[in-house]
Amino acid sequence: MSNNSTDEPTRDRLAIHTITTKAWPLEVALERYAAAGIGGVSIWVEAIEGMSATAASRAVQASGLQVPALVRGGFFCDSDSRVREQRIDHNRTLIETAAELSAEMLVLVVGATPGESLDRQRGWVQDGIEALIDDAKAANVRLAIEPLHPMYAADKSCINRLTEAREICESIRQPILGIAVDVYHVWWDPNLQREIQLIGANEALFAFHLCDWRVPTRDLLNDRALMGDGCIDIKGFRHMMDAAGFAGWNEVEIFSDEHWSRDQQTFLDEIIDRYARC
């Protein structure tokens, strides 16, 4: 597979989320990703659990990989206002960790509380993000709202379309706040192209997450497919992002019991091959 064609994405703009090869401890993931010649690693909080941020940072620096994102902060929603305050404080800690890792951004999965109105919850999300803007600026860490698929509206995210994420960004209007676009969550949206254009015009396209939608999908959480194995038009999606001015990382983020159970090096090789082809 050649990386020379101008039409092909270059491997140095490819990053992988540690969750994608979660059987590997951070050190192994860093070593294998770097050896494969990719440019970046997005680090899940779970991957550095039990390590100091300093030790994690040293390991990342030694690998030569860049860090598009620390994943995931957010979870702003709870009926109890004290819990919401605690969550905001926890996000402050995550912003510090992101800064120590030299991560470009902290990805925000905004959370949801079953039974509460989604509209009301989006107010809590906006309040929570507003409370973090100064911390994010001070640390020079971007905040990226990631809308999740409507099948997660009950208990994981009250923001289920790019539209609602964009509206919060437009309301807060801070260049440090933008959006993580994950093909898995938004591919079905009839307003997809228009939203990507609008968000691009706001310079708020912060991240592009890649995987695919398996047909049939056998599990709501952990059955994502490798790019090319599902029904999403990844190339068309990439062109929309390009046309809207996105020039950032291509981050592969795959949750899959099937792929996690396989040899992770073989899986990594396939990811890189599919990235070049899709």
Added chain:
Amino acid sequence: MSNNSTDEPTRDRLAIHTITTKAWPLEVALERYAAAGIGGVSIWVEAIEGMSATAASRAVQASGLQVPALVRGGFFCDSDSRVREQRIDHNRTLIETAAELSAEMLVLVVGATPGESLDRQRGWVQDGIEALIDDAKAANVRLAIEPLHPMYAADKSCINRLTEAREICESIRQPILGIAVDVYHVWWDPNLQREIQLIGANEALFAFHLCDWRVPTRDLLNDRALMGDGCIDIKGFRHMMDAAGFAGWNEVEIFSDEHWSRDQQTFLDEIIDRYARC
């Protein structure tokens, strides 16, 4: 549980979809539903498989139940135009069956073909429905587009919001064409209230399907909850429908491996109790 309060829905506007108690053959379902004092039964095609429409119709008439809907037609999407033509023909047969059963409407689940553009597929849906309008008029059977949740966009329905269903209705502009609103599929939609108002103003609110969204949902297809056991604000939803002028059936449609494995009479009693309370 009293049925006398004006705030409570009356049992004679309650209908149950045969799929909800799918362990029961049609005759048993009809007998038990009628004995429970509900007003209607929506009949799944699978429930009358192997019966003549005449025999099915006779059984339904003998039960005294009315028939809001025959469920499900549609499935207009296929890359092969000949297959699409066959599907349209099959819908013509279903319209005839619906008429024989004195069903008010045929519910259309519009279908989806993995990998085809959703936008293009919605064109096929519109073509398919247009081809059926005269048949529906001749048979006096309404056609109700049912948008399915975005988690079914890959392979079951390219119409995943009320918006796209409404746009097709507004484009075709025939009073015999309208929309089946299922709380399970659309509860998460940030435009829900506005869409219900618009569809109501078009006199296109044909059906109201009830169940609930279980938290967590363990299966993409067969893990729907009984009203009150999930996170959907059913009362609020019903008020939105009322305010938009809907005065039709309340149809309970629950796909659930868990409930299907229970004693179906107990389940039926619970459905009726929950209906009165939610």
